[in-house]
Amino acid sequence: MKLEKNDIHTQNTSRSFAFELKARDASTRARLGEVHTPHGSFETPVFIPVGTRATVKGLTPEMVEQTGTKIILANTYHLYLRPGHELIGRHGGLHRFMNWPLPILTDSGGFQVYSLGVLRKLTEEGYAFQSHIDGSSHVMTPESCIAIQETLGSDIMMCLDECISYPAERRQVEASLALTIRWAKRCADARRSTSQALFGISQGGVHADLRKRCIEALAEMGFDGYALGGLSVGEPKELLYETVEFSALALPDDKPRYLMGVGTPEDILECVCHGVDMFDCVIPTRNARNGMLFTKKGKLVIKNARYRQDRNPLDDQCRCYTCRNFSRAYLRHLFIAREILAIVLNTIHNITFYATLMKGVREAVRGGTYETFRKAFLDTYQTGSEEEKGC
Numbered sequence: 001m002k003l004e005k006n007d008i009h010t011q012n013t014s015r016s017f018a019f020e021l022k023a024r025d026a027s028t029r030a031r032l033g034e035v036h037t038p039h040g041s042f043e044t045p046v047f048i049p050v051g052t053r054a055t056v057k058g059l060t061p062e063m064v065e066q067t068g069t070k071i072i073l074a075n076t077y078h079l080y081l082r083p084g085h086e087l088i089g090r091h092g093g094l095h096r097f098m099n100w101p102l103p104i105l106t107d108s109g110g111f112q113v114y115s116l117g118v119l120r121k122l123t124e125e126g127y128a129f130q131s132h133i134d135g136s137s138h139v140m141t142p143e144s145c146i147a148i149q150e151t152l153g154s155d156i157m158m159c160l161d162e163c164i165s166y167p168a169e170r171r172q173v174e175a176s177l178a179l180t181i182r183w184a185k186r187c188a189d190a191r192r193s194t195s196q197a198l199f200g201i202s203q204g205g206v207h208a209d210l211r212k213r214c215i216e217a218l219a220e221m222g223f224d225g226y227a228l229g230g231l232s233v234g235e236p237k238e239l240l241y242e243t244v245e246f247s248a249l250a251l252p253d254d255k256p257r258y259l260m261g262v263g264t265p266e267d268i269l270e271c272v273c274h275g276v277d278m279f280d281c282v283i284p285t286r287n288a289r290n291g292m293l294f295t296k297k298g299k300l301v302i303k304n305a306r307y308r309q310d311r312n313p314l315d316d317q318c319r320c321y322t323c324r325n326f327s328r329a330y331l332r333h334l335f336i337a338r339e340i341l342a343i344v345l346n347t348i349h350n351i352t353f354y355a356t357l358m359k360g361v362r363e364a365v366r367g368g369t370y371e372t373f374r375k376a377f378l379d380t381y382q383t384g385s386e387e388e389k390g391c
């Protein structure tokens with residue numbers, strides 16, 4: 001189904017950002033969209049590689065671009081602490097500082113502060129926390145979080161939210177989502193930039209009514225897009241999928257939907273079915289550094305002895321620089337010898353694998369054949385010849 005371009009701009013939305021819904025799948029709720037930003041456009045569903053500290057570890061921006069990646073994620077918390085957002089601002093903003101010309105999404109830092117555990121103190125005002133680098137004391141408020149992201153100049157900013165662990169008592173979840181809503185309002189009020197988009201983040205654990213309550217409150221504030229936060233924090237897979245399903249049904253249809261921190265190829269394929277448009281996760285990059293590589297036929301642990309003499313590429317269907325030029329035997333040697341090039345070549349491949357997967361997803365949604373694509377992919381991926389040990 002062809003849809004109208006969204007051109008509604010309220011006080012709270014960016015003038016340079018737009019989401020265009022281009023097609024819907026025939027038998028699932030999967031959608032094909034296009035996001036427009038001041039640094040270019042990208043189609044959705046999309047996977048966003050993580051470049052926490054203004055670098056996708058091991059790769060030059062040019063290498064990242066060659067994988068087919070159109071948008072990367074950087075982290076507000078980490079860049080605020082080191083080298084400092086003001087320094088990045090003085091160097092012309094994040095795009096110029098790291099020489100990445102395409103869109104950047106900045107995570108708010110709420111999740112990083114959450115994962116610091118005892119080093120933080122939460123009040124109505126914001127988070128008081130100690131730097132994981134030098135122990136210095138800091139306060140992150142919704143207002144300062146937006147000011148930092150505006151100085152960084154990312155294309156998509158995220159609201160500061162409170163992420164709680166799983167399992168949690170219902171009243172705790174309720175209190176946390178109420179705070180997240182109050183903070184979202186403060187973030188919306190604090191924004192000055194009209195060129196950067198701002199996404200609201202919904203909390204509410206795995207409770208359908210609480211997620212709905214949070215999403216409705218956020219939708220009333222009119223954000224440029226909406227994220228599902230507080231997931232992939234230890235809940236069982238079925239609960240994650242169920243929560244994504246009922247949450248996506250409550251989210252505004254005409255704005256991008258972003259599932260934060262998820263996940264594996266299986267997770268992505270499942271959540272696309274429910275209408276999620278954007279994903280990010282450390283899995284492809286982190287696993288690449290640990291020698292765990294993705295192929296069409298399943299996961300491959302490159303250090304295993306069976307690859308010692310293997311002249312084949314990692315994945316004979318992959319067109320990445322690594323697969324076009326190097327054998328499994330060479331990649332195993334680099335990994336065992338702890339050579340820097342192992343990280344570079346493995347990361348190129350894993351990011352290309354995710355970018356190619358998402359391209360396949362989009363083509364299938366465009367053609368209305370998503371379910372067939374998903375089934376065929378998983379059939380090969382889950383029953384393929386590669387081992388799954390050590391992942």
Ligand SMILES: [Zn+2]
Pocket residue numbers: 314315318319320321322323324348349350352
């Ligand atoms: Zn490859």
